[in-house]
Amino acid sequence: MRRLEPPAPSAYHRLNPLSKAAAAIVATLGTLVAGGFAVPMLILSGLVLPGAVAAGVTGRAVRWAIVVTIPIAISVAIVSILGRAGSNVLFVIGPFDATLEGVEFAAAVALRLFVVALALAVFGLTTEPRALVADLERRGVSPRLTFAAAATLDAVPAMADRARTIQEAQRARGLDTEGSVGARLRGVLPLVGPAILVGLHDVEARSLALEARALDRPGPRHLLWAPADSGRQRAVRWLLVGALVAFGVGTVTGFLPRLP
Amino acid sequence: MLELDDVTYRYPGYARHALDGVDLAIRDGEVVGLTGPNGSGKSTLCLVASGLAPAAVGGELGGEVRVDGATLRGLRPHQLAGRTGLVFANAEAQRTRVAATVFEEVAFGAVNLGLPVAETVARTRAALTALGIDELAERHPARLSGGQAQLVAIASMLAMRPRHVALDEPVAELDGPGRRLVADALRALSATGTGLLVAEHDLDLLATLASQVVEMRDGRIERMGPPAEVPGPSAEAPRDALPPVADNPATEVAIRCEGLAYDYPDGTRALDGIDLSIQAGERVAIVGRNGSGKTTLVRTWNGLLRPTSGTVEIAGQSTAGQHVAALARSLGLTFQDPDHQIFARTCRDEVAFGARNVGPARGDLDAAVNEALEAVGLAREAGTNPYDLGPSRRRLLALASVLAMRTPIVVLDEPTMGLDPNERARVEVIVAALAAAGRTVVAITHDEQFVGAAFQRVVRLTSGRVIADSRVATVEPKTPPAAR
Numbered sequence: 001m002r003r004l005e006p007p008a009p010s011a012y013h014r015l016n017p018l019s020k021a022a023a024a025i026v027a028t029l030g031t032l033v034a035g036g037f038a039v040p041m042l043i044l045s046g047l048v049l050p051g052a053v054a055a056g057v058t059g060r061a062v063r064w065a066i067v068v069t070i071p072i073a074i075s076v077a078i079v080s081i082l083g084r085a086g087s088n089v090l091f092v093i094g095p096f097d098a099t100l101e102g103v104e105f106a107a108a109v110a111l112r113l114f115v116v117a118l119a120l121a122v123f124g125l126t127t128e129p130r131a132l133v134a135d136l137e138r139r140g141v142s143p144r145l146t147f148a149a150a151a152t153l154d155a156v157p158a159m160a161d162r163a164r165t166i167q168e169a170q171r172a173r174g175l176d177t178e179g180s181v182g183a184r185l186r187g188v189l190p191l192v193g194p195a196i197l198v199g200l201h202d203v204e205a206r207s208l209a210l211e212a213r214a215l216d217r218p219g220p221r222h223l224l225w226a227p228a229d230s231g232r233q234r235a236v237r238w239l240l241v242g243a244l245v246a247f248g249v250g251t252v253t254g255f256l257p258r259l260p
Numbered sequence: 261m262l263e264l265d266d267v268t269y270r271y272p273g274y275a276r277h278a279l280d281g282v283d284l285a286i287r288d289g290e291v292v293g294l295t296g297p298n299g300s301g302k303s304t305l306c307l308v309a310s311g312l313a314p315a316a317v318g319g320e321l322g323g324e325v326r327v328d329g330a331t332l333r334g335l336r337p338h339q340l341a342g343r344t345g346l347v348f349a350n351a352e353a354q355r356t357r358v359a360a361t362v363f364e365e366v367a368f369g370a371v372n373l374g375l376p377v378a379e380t381v382a383r384t385r386a387a388l389t390a391l392g393i394d395e396l397a398e399r400h401p402a403r404l405s406g407g408q409a410q411l412v413a414i415a416s417m418l419a420m421r422p423r424h425v426a427l428d429e430p431v432a433e434l435d436g437p438g439r440r441l442v443a444d445a446l447r448a449l450s451a452t453g454t455g456l457l458v459a460e461h462d463l464d465l466l467a468t469l470a471s472q473v474v475e476m477r478d479g480r481i482e483r484m485g486p487p488a489e490v491p492g493p494s495a496e497a498p499r500d501a502l503p504p505v506a507d508n509p510a511t512e513v514a515i516r517c518e519g520l521a522y523d524y525p526d527g528t529r530a531l532d533g534i535d536l537s538i539q540a541g542e543r544v545a546i547v548g549r550n551g552s553g554k555t556t557l558v559r560t561w562n563g564l565l566r567p568t569s570g571t572v573e574i575a576g577q578s579t580a581g582q583h584v585a586a587l588a589r590s591l592g593l594t595f596q597d598p599d600h601q602i603f604a605r606t607c608r609d610e611v612a613f614g615a616r617n618v619g620p621a622r623g624d625l626d627a628a629v630n631e632a633l634e635a636v637g638l639a640r641e642a643g644t645n646p647y648d649l650g651p652s653r654r655r656l657l658a659l660a661s662v663l664a665m666r667t668p669i670v671v672l673d674e675p676t677m678g679l680d681p682n683e684r685a686r687v688e689v690i691v692a693a694l695a696a697a698g699r700t701v702v703a704i705t706h707d708e709q710f711v712g713a714a715f716q717r718v719v720r721l722t723s724g725r726v727i728a729d730s731r732v733a734t735v736e737p738k739t740p741p742a743a744r
Contacts, residue, residue: 130358143372150358158357162600168564169601172593173661174617176585192603197647201599202353209354211316212346213369213416217338222377224367 010126012055016229017132020123022237023051026244027119031112033248040108040115048119057125064125065117073110080106131227138226147215162202163195261328262286262309262344262424262455268322269308278304280479282323286424286455291446293466293487294459296476297680298652302459305476306426309457310346311335327423341373345422349429349678351409354416355401362404362412363388363397369420380419387418390452391445406550407438411445424455431465432678435549435706443469461680463487512540512576514669514700515561515591519570522556522724530556532724533570540575540668543691543701545711545732548721554704555596557721558671563587575668589618592667596674596704598651598658607633607649607657608642615664632664635690637683652679659687663694670694672703676710688714 008014027048031040052058082093086101133146171177250256262285269279279301286292286309294302307313311332314321325332327343335343348354359365366387370380388394391411396404401412410430417425427446431439439462446469450456460466466473467487475483475490483490520534530553538544546554559565560572563584572579574590592614595601604610611629633639636656641649646657659675676684684707691714694701705711711718711732720728 128360130360133358147356147358151356165595165597166600168559169595170603170613171584172562172564172588172595173601173614173665174585174588176583176617178583178585197599197603205348205350205353206357208312208316209348210356211337212310212312212340213356214338214341214372214420216316216336217372217374219374221371221374222380224364224371224377224380 010055012051013126014228015126016227016233017127017135018229019233019237020051020127021132022240023047024119024123026240028116030244030247031115031119033251035108035112037108037111039247040111044111044115044118048115048122051126052118052122055122055126057122061118061121061125064121065114068117068121069110069113072113073106076109077106080109134223134226135229137221137223143221144215147210159195159199162199166195261288262457263326264305264309264323265326266323267308267325269304269313270320271304271313272318272320274319278479279308282308282479282481284309284474284481284484286457288423288455289450289453290472291450291456291458291470293463293470293473293490294457294476295461295463295466295473295490296482297682298678299650300476301479302476303428304479306346306428306457306459309424310344310426311340312337312346315340338372341369341420341422343423345417345420345425347410347414347417347425347427347430349432351406351413351433354413355409357402359401361397362393362399362401365401365412366415366419369416373420383419383421387415390418390449391415392448405438406434407441410434410438410442414442414445414449418449418454422454424457425449426457426459428459429461429678430458431460431462436708437549439465463491513573514538514540514542514575515702516573517557517560517570520557520560520567520572521569522553522560522565523568530724531560531567534724534726536719536726536729538700538702540700541695541698542717543695543715544703545715545718546702546704546721547706547711547718552721553724554721555673556724558593558673558702558704561587561669561671562591562593585617588614588665588667590667591669591671592662592665593671594658594662594673594675596677598654601658601661602646602654605645606643607638607646607660610646610657611661611664614661615666618665618667628664628666632660635663635686635693636660637686652683655679656683656686659690663690667699669700669702672701672705674705674707675703676705676707684710691715 012020027043030043034040034043049058052061081098081102082096084099084102084105086097086099088100089097090100090103091098129150133141133150136149137143137146167177247256264282264284267279267282267284268277270277282301282305284292284305294305296302304313307317308321308325311325313319315332315335316337321333330343332340332343356365356368359368363384367380367384370383375383385394388397391414393408393411393415396408396412401409404412410433414425414427414430430446431442434442443465446456446458450469456469458466458469463473470487472485473487473490474481515536515538517534517536520531520536521529522531523529532553534557546557548554556565560567561574561579563579563582566580574587577590579587602610604613608629611632612625615625615628615632630639630642633642636659638649638653638657638660641653646654649657655675655678659672662670662672675687679687688710691701691703701715703710703715715732718728718730718732719726
């Protein structure tokens with residue numbers, strides 16, 4: 001008997017997608033709600049990094065998070081360091097005072113961005129879209145909706161491939177996309193038309209092919225496989241969500257002390 | 261038995277009938293071939309025979325389509341499963357894109373039917389076995405050869421256990437071995453009792469498969485009978501008017517590759533030390549299996565791909581450091597899928613696009629465009645929206661857009677794919693005329709008949725290497741029906 005479920009490289013990969021999604025969502029919301037350094041560092045070291053290490057994706061996830069964080073962090077740093085009022089002036093550039101308060105604010109924002117990006121990267125790198133949609137379908141979401149979600153996720157790289165091919169076809173007819181900015185902008189129009197038309201044609205052909213394979217049938221389907229779930233995972237999910245709610249309520253009501 | 265009884269069909273929004281008074285019967289296990297010029301109604305007949313028109317496509321059906329005496333009228337697409345199935349020419353367009361293995365891809369339809377898992381698994385295994393592709397079960401559906409992908413598409417339909425399957429040009433996009441693979445599978449399939457309706461231009465292929473062949477024209481059945489008695493549509497292009505093309509004296513080198521290698525970003529070696537020289541005015545066909553490096557090779561010629569090592573010279577100039585747009589003045593390239601380049605609102609504007617970028621001086625532009633449209637037989641459609649043309653005529657339009665650039669070198673990627681014999685003969689005439697004008701013509705093709713009729717030299721690639729480079733043994737064009 002062949003295995004119907006796909007092989008997974010680690011125990012973390014094999015976790016139910018909802019469990020991994022819960023970890024990512026709790027890490028994201030907790031980091032954003034808390035602010036400062038202490039709670040984001042706690043979430044990073046206690047929830048996100050252990051997951052990345054367990055899944056063996058630490059290097060890739062950190063690289064991805066850095067790539068996402070750096071451009072935004074640089075913008076925030078420039079605005080905060082030079083524009084944020086404070087009493088501790090570190091240095092002066094023309095009319096701007098760079099303050100310690102600005103540096104602290106920029107560092108806190110960058111840390112939060114990094115934790116959020118890393119949490120989402122760990123989820124993305126350990127969860128196959130089809131595993132997520134299979135799990136959703138098992139939980140009662142419409143097969144057509146889950147199929148549309150999975151196909152949409154897959155459509156992004158397909159559209160990128162198509163756009164590249166279309167651009168190559170126009171360049172082969174002398175469209176200069178290697179010249180000035182103006183020339184590049186003028187070259188956009190010949191790319192947009194085929195991209196849309198080929199996309200529509202593709203959707204039409206695929207829809208017909210899928211209808212030929214009974215996608216329009218109402219009623220439940222018996223999936224070949226769906227990600228496993230367990231009482232322990234359900235308990236951990238509820239625990240995470242409960243902790244997040246308690247933390248949010250405690251912060252808003254002032255019951256919890258404001259951490260640095 | 262699948263029966264079509266006095267069937268007429270009109271697409272939604274069209275006044276004209278695409279099928280008109282079609283009577284046809286396909287017994288269980290019988291293979292019926294379907295041929296005729298593009299636009300004659302073959303694809304529509306496949307849609308109607310499968311029940312998807314009007315069930316999924318809409319439109320207006322007259323007459324009756326029946327399976328074992330029961331009408332398909334009023335059934336929804338999923339209710340057709342178990343009765344009929346349809347396989348399209350383009351395997352990629354049929355892929356679900358949500359399956360990570362061939363097994364999941366083939367099982368998709370059976371899962372949709374709501375079958376128990378054990379039944380789905382059994383049907384999937386049986387479909388893979390019936391087509392001899394069990395060993396592909398764990399492969400990713402996007403990483404198959406063209407022939408394998410088409411077999412997976414057929415298996416996906418079989419897993420739903422249809423009694424009859426219509427196949428719309430199932431081998432049109434395949435190389436020789438891929439065609440044989442599919443043909444063998446179809447033969448085995450019919451032996452299991454599945455009735456097949458196979459639309460195909462290649463009458464030789466149909467002769468090996470079908471017990472009877474139906475020839476369509478203008479939505480009607482023109483002829484029907486054993487393959488030997490249905491010669492197919494005649495090639496009406498003026499073959500006799502082919503310009504005399506002598507072997508051109510080799511005076512200048514148009515294309516030279518030395519030690520040419522190309523590695524894809526993932527490290528896959530696509531070209532591996534190609535040494536090739538093509539003289540100005542030569543007509544060269546590049547052949548080889550899907551994935552052998554043919555398209556990669558010609559993309560290094562116009563700079564779309566830069567060699568990993570080795571050199572490419574076009575008309576004596578190295579391509580290194582030259583923009584693609586600059587190289588396009590010397591070398592015009594048509595792409596395999598014409599829809600990747602067509603964007604203008606009229607055929608005239610489409611053909612003028614490349615010419616305006618690189619081609620003739622402003623005063624000659626109109627002449628170049630008219631000449632190109634005339635050459636491909638689309639002069640009367642100059643003001644038509646390209647997407648109102650059928651797929652084969654869009655391919656000819658893409659060819660015209662490169663002809664109008666008047667480049668000394670013309671490279672065509674699968675120019676006859678999906679063309680009927682008449683359209684293919686037109687392309688042969690164009691190749692000969694280009695060569696007679698001293699222009700170099702290179703074509704990537706799987707079409708052996710086209711190679712024999714239009715080229716003087718054939719270069720065969722395997723795994724990114726040139727394994728043969730020889731003169732073409734001329735293949736005589738098929739005798740037109742009038743001469744038989």
